[in-house]
Amino acid sequence: MRFALPLLLALLVSTPALSAEASAYTLVLKNHRYQPNVLHIPANTRVKIDVINQDPTPEEFESDHFPVEKIVLPNSRISVNVGPLKPGRYGFYGDFHQPTAQGTLVVD
Amino acid sequence: MWAVALLVFREVLEAALIVSVVAAATRGVFRRSGFVGGGIALGVIGAVLVALSAGVLANAFSGVGQEVFNACVLLAAVLMIGWHVLWMSSHGREMSAQMRAVGDAVQTGASSLSLLLVVVALAVLREGSEIVLFLYGMNAGGADHLWLGLAIGIACGSALGFGLYAGLLRIPMRHFFAVTNGMLVLLAAGLASTAARYLIQADLLPAWGSRLWDSSWLLGNGSLLGQTAHILVGYDAQPAGMQMAFYAATLAALWLGARMMRGHHAPRTRAAAAPATCTTVRG
Numbered sequence: 001m002r003f004a005l006p007l008l009l010a011l012l013v014s015t016p017a018l019s020a021e022a023s024a025y026t027l028v029l030k031n032h033r034y035q036p037n038v039l040h041i042p043a044n045t046r047v048k049i050d051v052i053n054q055d056p057t058p059e060e061f062e063s064d065h066f067p068v069e070k071i072v073l074p075n076s077r078i079s080v081n082v083g084p085l086k087p088g089r090y091g092f093y094g095d096f097h098q099p100t101a102q103g104t105l106v107v108d
Numbered sequence: 109m110w111a112v113a114l115l116v117f118r119e120v121l122e123a124a125l126i127v128s129v130v131a132a133a134t135r136g137v138f139r140r141s142g143f144v145g146g147g148i149a150l151g152v153i154g155a156v157l158v159a160l161s162a163g164v165l166a167n168a169f170s171g172v173g174q175e176v177f178n179a180c181v182l183l184a185a186v187l188m189i190g191w192h193v194l195w196m197s198s199h200g201r202e203m204s205a206q207m208r209a210v211g212d213a214v215q216t217g218a219s220s221l222s223l224l225l226v227v228v229a230l231a232v233l234r235e236g237s238e239i240v241l242f243l244y245g246m247n248a249g250g251a252d253h254l255w256l257g258l259a260i261g262i263a264c265g266s267a268l269g270f271g272l273y274a275g276l277l278r279i280p281m282r283h284f285f286a287v288t289n290g291m292l293v294l295l296a297a298g299l300a301s302t303a304a305r306y307l308i309q310a311d312l313l314p315a316w317g318s319r320l321w322d323s324s325w326l327l328g329n330g331s332l333l334g335q336t337a338h339i340l341v342g343y344d345a346q347p348a349g350m351q352m353a354f355y356a357a358t359l360a361a362l363w364l365g366a367r368m369m370r371g372h373h374a375p376r377t378r379a380a381a382a383p384a385t386c387t388t389v390r391g
Binding site: 046056057058059060064065066067068069070071073074076078079080081083084085086095096097098099 | 111115162163166171174175238241242244245246248249305306308309310311318319324328329330345346348
């Protein structure tokens with residue numbers, strides 16, 4: 001585990017996340033469902049999407065149609081950078097609650 | 109229960125495929141089973157520790173700690189595999205020769221075995237930490253038959269891993285290490301590509317073309333086969349340019365490195381083995 005030491009050091013000096021800057025796109029997880037479950041973003045642009053988990057359980061924001069894979073801990077939020085994507089519909093899901101946590105990114 | 113089994117199965121499968129290739133590549137090495145078992149055990153402990161510190165990780169590096177951590181784990185595995193492959197290209201022939209000699213367990217493999225122990229541990233740690241977080245959530249949500257689902261998932265994922273291992277063992281000894289070395293090279297290249305994907309997600313690397321092509325219609329990232337191909341050869345239905353760069357750089361470094369190592373160490377009579385290995389590596 002040679003990487004462990006530099007990583008730990010880096011963790012110690014790094015600053016906490018959740019910067020105050022607003023994000024134009026937000027998904028909220030509640031009762032293991034995405035709200036909204038259809039999110040519109042502009043085509044051919046890289047956008048920041050915030051995912052806020054209001055459930056008491058962890059979730060993983062993930063898609064098989066555009067690159068994103070990130071765990072969202074209970075009652076916390078993450079940001080991911082998505083795109084640029086061509087116009088179309090791209091499904092995403094919550095890996096830990098797939099029966100309910102389904103959503104679509106509409107790029108237009 | 110089936111939701112639990114399915115998720116656990118997919119995570120276990122990813123780790124099991126890596127462990128199988130590593131186990132095959134170290135076939136016949138003295139105390140190999142102990143090393144592989146030790147790697148799995150270390151990985152499980154690591155997975156619990158990573159899951160426990162998920163909050164710290166999430167907030168590290170201005171919110172991209174998860175991506176940085178995953179990329180570091182993947183790149184560390186790439187380095188270890190690469191080292192082993194280069195080491196094997198200078199010693200592999202001796203190894204298979206010794207294996208044919210009865211009784212004398214192959215000690216020569218031990219020096220790079222500890223590297224592969226780390227690879228096994230890292231693979232189990234990465235997939236395992238997701239399972240731990242998932243189970244924590246499921247347990248909190250009061251899911252039924254949690255442990256049965258976990259057991260089914262682990263059993264099925266491991267079974268496919270064993271299947272791959274058993275299949276690999278059927279390869280004739282003459283070609284065996286050429287094939288397993290080639291698989292390790294592809295495995296490393298794929299892990300490097302996945303590391304690039306995390307770094308792009310965190311905006312730490314440019315994408316160099318966010319989507320070079322889309323072959324989802326042929327083989328989707330979410331399908332079982334797509335996932336298997338993702339681990340074994342680094343398949344991605346929508347790769348970014350930077351991922352391809354990482355993939356190609358890993359292939360090139362290991363292929364050229366292996367050639368150089370053979371050039372330095374192998375006597376001329378062994379040169380005949382070179383073409384077979386090269387072909388596999390390109391494949």
